[in-house]
Every structure is written in C-alpha cells, then in structure tokens.
Amino acid sequence: xxNHHHPSHADQRVPTRAEIDALFxxxxxxxxxxxxxxxxxxxxxxxxxxxxxxxxxxxLRRPLPTPDFTDVVLRQAETQRAxxxxxxxxxxRAIRNGVGVAALFLLAGxxxxxxxxxxxxxxxxxxxxxxxxADAVTxxxxxxxxxxxxxxxxxxxxxPAPRAASPLRLEMPEARELTAFAQAARPEPRDLTMTLAxxxxxxxxxxxxxxxxxxxxxxxxxxxLTAAMYRPIGVFAGMGTGPGTxxxxxxxxxxxxEHADIAGLADVARYxxxxxxxxxxxxxxxxxxxxxxxxxxxxxxxx
Amino acid sequence: xxxxxxxxxxxxAIEGDKAxxxxxxxxxxxxxxxxxxxMCGRHDVAEDVVQEAFVRVITNLDRFNFRYRFSTWxxxxxxxxxxxxxxxxxPTYDTERVDAARSEFDAPEAGTEHDxxxxxxxxxxxxxxxxxxxxxxxxxxxxxxxxxxIALIAQHLDMPEGTVxxxxxxxxxxxxxxxDQREDLxxxxxxxxxxxERSHSxxxxxx
Numbered sequence: 001x002x003n004h005h006h007p008s009h010a011d012q013r014v015p016t017r018a019e020i021d022a023l024f025x026x027x028x029x030x031x032x033x034x035x036x037x038x039x040x041x042x043x044x045x046x047x048x049x050x051x052x053x054x055x056x057x058x059x060l061r062r063p064l065p066t067p068d069f070t071d072v073v074l075r076q077a078e079t080q081r082a083x084x085x086x087x088x089x090x091x092x093r094a095i096r097n098g099v100g101v102a103a104l105f106l107l108a109g110x111x112x113x114x115x116x117x118x119x120x121x122x123x124x125x126x127x128x129x130x131x132x133x134a135d136a137v138t139x140x141x142x143x144x145x146x147x148x149x150x151x152x153x154x155x156x157x158x159x160p161a162p163r164a165a166s167p168l169r170l171e172m173p174e175a176r177e178l179t180a181f182a183q184a185a186r187p188e189p190r191d192l193t194m195t196l197a198x199x200x201x202x203x204x205x206x207x208x209x210x211x212x213x214x215x216x217x218x219x220x221x222x223x224x225l226t227a228a229m230y231r232p233i234g235v236f237a238g239m240g241t242g243p244g245t246x247x248x249x250x251x252x253x254x255x256x257x258e259h260a261d262i263a264g265l266a267d268v269a270r271y272x273x274x275x276x277x278x279x280x281x282x283x284x285x286x287x288x289x290x291x292x293x294x295x296x297x298x299x300x301x302x303x
Numbered sequence: 304x305x306x307x308x309x310x311x312x313x314x315x316a317i318e319g320d321k322a323x324x325x326x327x328x329x330x331x332x333x334x335x336x337x338x339x340x341x342m343c344g345r346h347d348v349a350e351d352v353v354q355e356a357f358v359r360v361i362t363n364l365d366r367f368n369f370r371y372r373f374s375t376w377x378x379x380x381x382x383x384x385x386x387x388x389x390x391x392x393x394p395t396y397d398t399e400r401v402d403a404a405r406s407e408f409d410a411p412e413a414g415t416e417h418d419x420x421x422x423x424x425x426x427x428x429x430x431x432x433x434x435x436x437x438x439x440x441x442x443x444x445x446x447x448x449x450x451x452x453i454a455l456i457a458q459h460l461d462m463p464e465g466t467v468x469x470x471x472x473x474x475x476x477x478x479x480x481x482x483d484q485r486e487d488l489x490x491x492x493x494x495x496x497x498x499x500e501r502s503h504s505x506x507x508x509x510x
Contacts, residue, residue: 021472025453053479057447059428062421066336067350070328073357074321080362083321093318 014043024053304330309373317364324361331374332357334449335381341444342385342437344429352388356381378449379459431481439474442467447475 015023015036022028023036040046074083304312315323335356340349360367360377367376432440441460445451453471457464 021468021475024475025468025471049479052483053475056428056431056478056482057475059424060341060432060444060448062425063333064337064340064425066333068329069332069336069350069354069357070325072354073328073361074324076354076358077324077361080358081319083319083324 012042013039014046015040020046020050023050024057306372310369313364313367313369313373316361317367324364327361327373328357331377334374335377337448338378338444339381339385341429341432341448342441343389344433348385348388352381352385355384359384375455375459382459427482427485428478431478434481435474435477436470438462438470439477442470443474443478446471 019036020040023033028036037050040050077083312323312326316327332353336349336353339352340346343349343352356377359380367373432443435443438460442456445456445459446453451459453464453467457467460467
C-alpha cells in the first residue's frame, strides 16, 4: 500500500504514532484533527490511549490552590527598594525631566557657542607665523603619507618624506569598500580637502559611491569614546576638480582636524584605478599655502 | 494582559508604584506556583521558591529587558532558584519525593465524592510526573500546563527544539502509562464525575 491511494482509503488508516503526537502537539488543523479522531475510533486500544492521555493533560491544566504572595513579597522587597506614593513619584519624575531638559539646553548652548566661536574651546589658540605654518603643513603631509602606507600594510614604513613620494598603491582584493585615513602631525585650524577620482575617464564616480566623509577634531582623537564623537563633517558630492571626480572640503570653522577618514566608499571594485588626493590642513583654500599630497593611487585588483 | 499593558505596569513598578508591583505578583503567582509545584511536588518548596523569585524580580525590575515577556523572565528566575535548591537538598530520591507528593494530596477534609476524585487524580498525576525525568516533566508542564510554544521552551531550557519535542512525546507516553497503572482511576467513574468540567479535547471526542 502506498500513500497515493484514494483519499477515502487513506481515511481508513489507523493513525500512526507521529500523527497522535502531532494531535497532542497542537499541530493539526481542525479538519485533520477531526479526521484523525474518526480514524482512531477504529482501534479500541488507540482510542483508549488518546482518552487516557487527554484526561491526564486536562488534570495537569486544572488550577491549583495557590497562596497569595503579595504581602510577604512586597514586605521583603520594601527592605531593599522603597515604594513611593503617586505624588512622590510624580515629583521625582518632574525633577528628572527638568534635569534632562536643562542638560539638553546646556548641550545646545555649547554647540551654538562652538559654531559661533570655534576657538573658544581650544586651549592653545595662539597666532602662528607663516613659516611655522609651512613647516606644519610639510609635517602633516609626511605624516599623512606614513599613516596611509601603514594601513596598506604591504609597503615598508619610511621616514616622513613629504611630496617626494612615489604613487602609493594599495592592493585591495575582494574589497568592496575603501577607507582612507590620514593623521596630521599637529592639529591646525585649517581647511581639509579630499578628492577622489577614477582614472578611467569613461567610468565616472557617482555621488552614491561615496557615502560620507568624517573627520576627528583633535580633542576627540585620544578620547576613549572616540567612536561616539565621530563627527560627520560632510558628504562627498559633485565638488570634484573635474568630470568623474568627487570632492569634499570641510570648512576651516569645522576644524581643527587631526584625523581624516573617508569611509563608506561603496563598490570600489567597479573601478580599475582610483586616485585619492588627500590634503590635510593645507592652509586656507585658494592661497599659496595650499599643499596637496602627491597623487595617491589606489589600485583595485580585478577579479 | 497584553504587552503594552505589561510594559506600563512594569515601568510604573520600576518607578516605585506599589500597586503596579501588586498587579504583577497577583497576575503571575498562580502560573509560576503551578509550574514549580508540579516540578517538585511539594507545597512548602514551591512556596519558598516562588516567594524568593518574586522578591528578586520586584527588587531587580529595573534590569528587566523589555524585549522579553515578563513571565519568561520570572519563570527563568524561579527555575534557577528551584534548581539551586534541589542541588542543596540532594540526595532526594524519587521514591521519597513521590511519597511526599502523595501526602500532599491526602486531604482528609475532602467532602464530596467529586472532591475525593479530584484529589485522587491530582495526587496520581503528581506522582506520575515525579517518575518522569526532570526534562520530560518540565517540558510537559511548560507545554501542556503553561501553553508555552516549543520554541519558547527550547529557549528557556537551552536545548534544541527537536530535543524538546522528543522529551515531550516520551514524557506524555510515560505519563499515560503510569496513570493507566493506577487502579483507583477508573475511566467510567471519572467520566461520570468529571463530565461537566470537560472542554473540547481529543480525548473528549473519543468517548
């Protein structure tokens, strides 16, 4: 006998153990349940078994006389934590809300003040001579190169040697996302510029390829909660220097910057070659102090 | 009590509302007591365990994770207390526990024939439960008494769902066999006495 018989024949079958388990496991729909019970009646033994099991389970569900634990539990709990009257609780809640609102106002005030006077929270904010500035830029650039190479991991570290560097190549097998990182030797309240370009003229970078650019301010850099204080300064947009490029400039007011990250560049593997120009703390945009890094070429390995 | 209501009540109890704490206790005491009592078969143990579980829960309400049901949390704590207590009380032999369970149901004041029958049934069931393995007993109680799903039981007992089902099926079969062996539980008599209490169930359709 197979399972392909006519349904009326199948209806005659004595229920299997698995079917009876399914019945008590509440896995059968009403029709199947009805059918199984009808079939079980054909076997006196099986019918008695179902009846006895059912009786036992019904007894298991019968409510038991239960003592009331309320008073004894509350009395014991009260020795460890105090219950309050409704009025008292309302007062506590009001105080808590008040403190929360005050903290919010305080934070908002600090934020506004910081935007209006960015230097207000910087401890050292003395004027810097132009020569020092140039030195600082050179150091920053050298440091940036060193950091990027360090992350690449396959290029030996070298002494800071700004601007003379040969193009940096990063192997990124199976990479779907590019993250670049640069660190300034000394934080300066200057502008930050990053440009990302595809060297293949016909493969233009789309805005959606670059999710966001982030920078750290120096006070955040060594803070244990750095991640929480990660400041998104802007988004790569169509601000590049030519077609097929994406660029980003953070205003000086948002600085000073110590670290710069480009994060969330999606689907990098689409591009045979990407060029990353990263200029950290170069001085005000458009002046002679602007000091771009040499071209940083990041090559993706074709699959 | 739905999830939203439960959440509001717990929140109020966390803030120190005694009435909310009372509601929580009164809403859950019956089920958690039945669970522990059926596990151990002794009222004194069940009372101690349930009382301690509620005290712990009420004093630590601020640590409750609202992603879970309150009852699941309460049962987990009660179970832990019960298991700790079992370890301390070892060795306790099954026969002793069965005898203890029998004495729990020796109710001399039971008046009517119906009351007596209920008492006999209750005692028989408890003795049978105590002869199951602890896993079978617990799975049976949670599934058939507390109406927990297989998935929730698996999570609560930290075992695969297949294992839960296996304990459930074996436990149910063994329970029925143990009760079948009782001569004082005559199906015909039970039928006549308990007919009025029966809801629609597979066994009912077999009569």
